[in-house]
Amino acid sequence: MSNQLNSLKWLIMLVASFLVLTGCEKISNSAKNLQSDWVGLDRKIEIYTCHTGERIKSYQGSVRINPDDQLTEGTSFLVDGKKLHTNMCYVVTELGITEQPLSE
Known part of the structure; x- marks a missing residue:
């Protein structure tokens, strides 16, 4: 049970980090630069x-x-x-x- 809670915590932290980073303008600019270059x-x-x-x-x-x-x-x-x-x-x-x- 403890192992499942740790896995769930890591999953929640990973999803939260992803959501925070996708809102960052620097990440958005980097994605735009990649699209422009490719x-x-x-x-x-x-x-x-x-x-x-x-x-x-x-x-x-x-x-x-x-x-x-x-x-x-x-x-x-x-x-x-x-x-x-x-x-x-x-x-x-x-x-x-x-x-x-x-x-x-």
Whole structure:
């Protein structure tokens, strides 16, 4: 009987620990980073000229930074499985995020 109580206590502690950790923002961010690294996230990339700020092109889809390309200048993305190399200025936005206006 005592052995069953110890097992039950460990099970309750394990479940409680899991519930506490899943609520932690750090754990949530780590899970999001894994998803981003492995399959990409639904994102939009906007490419701008660095001198005038004029938007040149936009890409949207499953986007992740390509860690396999070791570029000395610029960044490499995988957009829906296709490579995008850029040394321009860019903004990456995760779709589904609501933007808040700047307060002055």
